[in-house]
Amino acid sequence: MSKVKVKSYLSGLMAMLMLALATVAQADLPDFTELVEQAGPAVVNISTRQKLPERNQAGQQLIPDLEGLPPLFREFFERNIPQIPRSPNGRQQEAQSLGSGFIISADGYVLTNNHVVADADEILVRMSDRSELEAKLIGADPRSDVALLKIEGRNLPTVKLGKSDNLKVGEWVLAIGSPFGFDYSVTAGIVSAKGRSLPNESYVPFIQTDVAINPGNSGGPLFNLNGEVVGINSQIFTRSGGFMGLSFAIPIDVAMDVANQLRDTGKVSRGWLGVVIQEVNKDLAESFGLDKPAGALVAQVLEEGPAAKGGLRVGDVILTLNGRQIVVSADLPHLVGGIKPGDKAKLEVVRDGSRKTLEVVIGALPEEGEEIAIGTPGSGVESSSNRLGVTVVDLNSEQKKALDLQGGVLIKEVSNGPAALIGLRPGDVITHLSNQAIKSAQHFTQVAKELPKNRSVSMRVLRQGRASFITFKLSE
Structure with a gap:
């Protein structure tokens, strides 16, 4: 066989192989068409109207207050500030927002996000057949x-x-919603992680996905391949204000527990x-004698709370x-919040x-x-440790009572040394x-003198009533 024929044969074989691989890859990709046809009619578009106060000055635009929001986690409609039309007569204006939701019962119960309908004076639900119905807010849980x-x-x-x-x-997983008002848009991706904790969101173990979610998807359903809702699309991680590949959904198990309580009692009760x-x-694990970093370190036990009555102490890990492992500390609020108040729980510490x-x-x-504030520095026996570079005084009786302490010392002065390096004030x-x-x-000075070298040492510090453990190492 000539070289030309061999080359032609190999090229043809390679083309056939590439075609076969492409066919196999295409066969492995899921087909969402049937899922969308069956589930789409139960997904709804939600719009709200809210009356706004009159302007103080002619021509002045009213802008929602976004201060206090986490810089990278922004709720969809707080990022998508509605345009407020100018009115020459200065009458009250109406703000409109747009989101998604889904029908969970044949008699008309609809689930969505709280931030979609918060402070709304009127809520409208638009069905897949373009008909509009006014909705009543049964309850919401921020x-x-x-x-x-x-x-x-x-x-x-x-x-x-x-x-x-x-x-x-x-x-x-697949999402259906109305991003930027484009009704019934479908996007798909995979589950990236489970049990995510977000800033200021202690009681929801979020599902992280890479499904494209944008303003208007908020409150819409997240489906698995069986056509079942497994989450409510709620937030995104963004630096640009748009989708960047990180979306977060509320697990449907959590959402339905909340919805059932709102329907039955009008409020939500959580374990505490x-x-x-x-x-x-790693350093705290070493100082507490743990084999590896794991669990939740108790930095403060609230007076007369369930933990205090159950014998839990500061410094317990x-x-x-109830047999479920606490891998990271954020796992604990999720699990405790899901327990019915009054039920017993077993803790391994x-x-x-x-x-x-x-x-x-x-x-x-x-x-x-309200936060507990510490009192002003009182008089006491002053003590210092050259090893730590900190001067401390005894707490007076009023300070101990305010902080619910039997002992402890107040830092009066911090000089150059380990104390300054770890941020004590x-x-x-x-x-x-x-x-x-x-x-x-006096006890503080004695313990400080006996601290080991080149080994992680833990210290519990209260600052403005908030407790935390920090670690440091002494080289000499």
Whole structure:
């Protein structure tokens, strides 16, 4: 066979191979057409109207206050500020927003995001046949960002509900919504991660996906390949204001629990442990005698709270709750919040290097209270440690009562040294050093002198009533 024929034969063989590979790859990709046809009619478009106050000055535009939002996590409609038409007579104007939702019952219950309908004076639901119905707000829960609406109707199309706990990372998922007002847009991707915690969102273990989500998708359903809703699309991570490949959905298991409580009682009740926790990093794990960083470190136990009554102490590391592992500290609020107040929970903790099992009666999550402020520095026995570079004084009785402490010392002065390097400030209160509760300034000096070299040492610090553990190492 000539070289020309051999070359031609190889080229043909390569082309056939590439065609075969392309055919196989195409066969492996999911076909969403049937899913969209069946589920699409139960997805709705939601618009709201809100009356705004009159302008103080002629021609002045009213802009929603976005201050306080996390810089990278922005709720869709707070990013998409509606245009407010100018009115020469200065009458009240109406702001309009646009979002998505889905029907979960044939008699007209609709799920969406709280931020889609928050502060709305009128809520309109547009069906797939373009008909519009006025919706009644049954209830909303800002903590989970879930809202339940009701429209009048019979035999309405509904979605199938799945189990978000059964989702697997890498699984295909699909979203239907109205991004930028383009009704019934379909986007698809995979589950990127589960159990994500976002800033200021302690009670929702978000599903992370790479499904394209934009303003208007918010409140819409996230489907698995079986056509079941597994989440409510809620937030995106962005630096540009648009989609960047990171989307977050509320698990449908969480959303339905909230919706059922809103429908039955009009409010949402969550479990509460009454502790302030923090992450266990490598240095803290070493200082507490753990094999690896894991669990939730108890930095503060609230007075008369469920944890205090159950025997939980500052410095305990919670490893499991009812047999479920606490891999990172953010796992704990999700699990506690899902427990019915009044139920008992078993906690496995590490205390002084040993494992213990505690039984705690879970309380009801209260409204957010005021922070406890520490008193002004009082008089006491001054003490200092050249090794740490900090001068401390005993707490007076009023300060101890305000902070619910039996001991501890107040930092009066910080000089150059380890204390300055780890960010300690005058006014901070040190309650624990090297896993020991500090009783007085004299005790602090004694413990500081005996600190080991080149080994992680933990210190518990109260700053403006907030407790946290920090670690440091002494080289000399």
